[in-house]
Amino acid sequence: MTNFDLTPYVPWIWFSFFGLFTLVMALGVVFHRKIVYNAVFLALSLVGTGALYITLNADFLGIVQILLYVGGIIVLILFSILLTRGEERGVEYVNRNKQSFWAFSSIMGLSLWIGIQFWKVQWPDANRNLAANHWERYSEIATIKTLPQILNRTVPVEAIGDGLMKPYLLIFELASIVLLVAMVGVVIYMKPEKKGDADA
């Protein structure tokens, strides 16, 4: 064992582990031909994304992601797969041809290019700038010493609740109305037809 200090690279290790996991599982979602496997790959990809949220100091969102997606949407998708699989047994038609190759190269090339542009951007670090200004003005005050420790902590759930209840209350209520409308619409849509209706 060498004496190599690994501690500065721990965030990178977490990020690359969960990022690669999410990416490989998304590849499984897109490229695997069996649709039940697709759903399982999607569940694992969503779990990886939740872990990435936790590495971004958003613990609450990570837990909500796993609860809502893996507990709700994946179960819904699996149920609808089981309800709709017919004679094709969940295996879809072969969709590899020249057009799919060109679609893959163009879409992935475009997104890679945008990703590289994102990578090259020097973002103005708002927190650092604020810290610098703070340091210039109040360098004798001891509270600045707690800033790196604040930056490394998770965002408290109270802040999210404050945001939901104070400045974004209207959007919150509108989201609840959207959910209600979606629920009522699905119930009406899936209602069994009456005998008088001729065709669906």
Next chain:
Amino acid sequence: MLNLFLNDVFSGQQCTIENIGNCHFYGPAVPVNAYLFLAMILFGLGAYGVVTRKHLISILMCMEVMLNAVNLMLVAFSRQWGLASMRPPFVSTGDDFWVYVPVGQIFVIFSLTIAVAEAAIGLALVYHIYKSLGTTQADDFDLLKG
């Protein structure tokens, strides 16, 4: 070295060199650019799947992958700009204090809501199409002679 990986993920402790065993984010944080790059790759994969898959539920799942990429971007931006320095209100003196403004995370919550509604309606549509046409392959929908 194994302790470094097996430490408590959910400990919200301050990260100093003394309690490094309890701290999982010690060191310079991963820049937001890396998360944006990963999210762009995920978004492109999802878009490719939406374009080329033929099973309707597969298309919906690829759309979920795209939505997740966007949510990841929002959370990354929220970490970058989620802190603000504030003055105490109505007081001319006193220290500034730091408050969390997690707007990105709040938007992710709204996005999750919309994603849930979209999944419910989309799967209901798929089931209805399956009941009326007997198939879920997108190539078989030729009622409009497309």
